[in-house]
Amino acid sequence: METYDAVKTVLAVREFQSITLPEESVQRIVESARLTGSSMNAQPWHFIVVQRKDLLKKLGDLVSSGPYIADAAMAVIVATEKTSVYGVSDASRAIQSMILTAWSEGIGSNWAGWVGMEDVGTLLDIPPAFEVVAVIPFGFPKDERIGFRKRRKPIEDVIHSEKFGDPLITGL
Numbered sequence: 513m514e515t516y517d518a519v520k521t522v523l524a525v526r527e528f529q530s531i532t533l534p535e536e537s538v539q540r541i542v543e544s545a546r547l548t549g550s551s552m553n554a555q556p557w558h559f560i561v562v563q564r565k566d567l568l569k570k571l572g573d574l575v576s577s578g579p580y581i582a583d584a585a586m587a588v589i590v591a592t593e594k595t596s597v598y599g600v601s602d603a604s605r606a607i608q609s610m611i612l613t614a615w616s617e618g619i620g621s622n623w624a625g626w627v628g629m630e631d632v633g634t635l636l637d638i639p640p641a642f643e644v645v646a647v648i649p650f651g652f653p654k655d656e657r658i659g660f661r662k663r664r665k666p667i668e669d670v671i672h673s674e675k676f677g678d679p680l681i682t683g684l
C-alpha cells in the first residue's frame with residue numbers, strides 16, 4: 513500500500529478477529545517503531561510486545577478507555593524516559609509508524625491510553641524511571657473498514673495557504 517493511501521484509509525480499529533498475527537508482521541511493526549526518528553536521536557523509548565492472552569485480558573481490564581485490548585492479537589506498550597522533554601512527541605511518532613506499518617499489511621490498531629497507565633507499568637515490570645504513554649492493540653479487523661469515510665474537519669477549516677485564513681486550493 514502506498515503511504516498516502518495508508519494515511520487516507522487508516523482508521524481506529526477496536527474490534528479484532530481472533531487470529532494470530534504473522535510473525536513477520538509483528539517484527540515489521542515493532543521495527544518500524546525502533547527505526548523512527550526522535551528528537552536529537554535520543555530514542556527515549558521502550559516497546560513491550562505482549563501476545564499472551566492472560567496479559568492482554570489484564571491490559572483490557574486496566575485501560576478503561578480500551579477494554580477491547582483484551583481481544584487483540586497483540587499489544588505494544590510504549591514507555592518513555594520520565595526525564596525526556598520530548599518523550600511524548602517521540603513516542604507519538606513511533607506509534608504512528610507502527611499503526612501505518614500494520615495497516616499497510618491489513619492489520620488494524622488504535623491508540624489506547626491516559627488511564628490506568630501506572631497499573632500497566634506495574635503489571636509489566638516497567639521500571640519507575642519510565643512512564644507508559646500508550647497501549648496499542650493490534651489485530652485483523654473484525655469488519656472490513658478500509659474505505660470507510662473519515663470524519664475530519666473540512667480542508668478550509670484547518671489548511672491555509674501562505675497566511676492563516678487564506679485557503680489552499682487542491683484538486684484532491
Ligand SMILES: Cc1cc2nc3c(=O)[nH]c(=O)nc-3n(C[C@H](O)[C@H](O)[C@H](O)COP(=O)(O)O)c2cc1C
Nearest residue numbers: 522523524525526577578622623624625626662663
Ligand atoms: C493521543 C490519542 C489518544 C487516544 N486515546 C484513545 C483511547 O484511550 N481509547 C480509544 O478507544 N481511542 C483512542 N484514540 C483514538 C481516537 O479516538 C481516534 O484516533 C479518533 O477518534 C479518530 O478515529 P478514526 O481515525 O477511526 O476516524 C486516541 C487517539 C490519540 C491520537
